[in-house]
Amino acid sequence: MSKTKQHKTDFDIPEYQLESLARVLLPIMQEYLSSEQGQKDFAEWQQLQLNKKSKNKVSR
Numbered sequence: 001m002s003k004t005k006q007h008k009t010d011f012d013i014p015e016y017q018l019e020s021l022a023r024v025l026l027p028i029m030q031e032y033l034s035s036e037q038g039q040k041d042f043a044e045w046q047q048l049q050l051n052k053k054s055k056n057k058v059s060r
Helices: 015-034 036-059
Strands: none
Touching: 015 036
């Protein structure tokens, strides 16, 4: 007896379609994030996230 994971989303996409999409996108994302440009973009994104958090803490 196998249980299927159910994820709560705001849209109705069957689990098997999400898994298929993930199988296609994951290798592409991994390749990009391991590239020099991907590393640079990720570092910039992380800095933006830190800036947003610190602004939220100051404005409270």
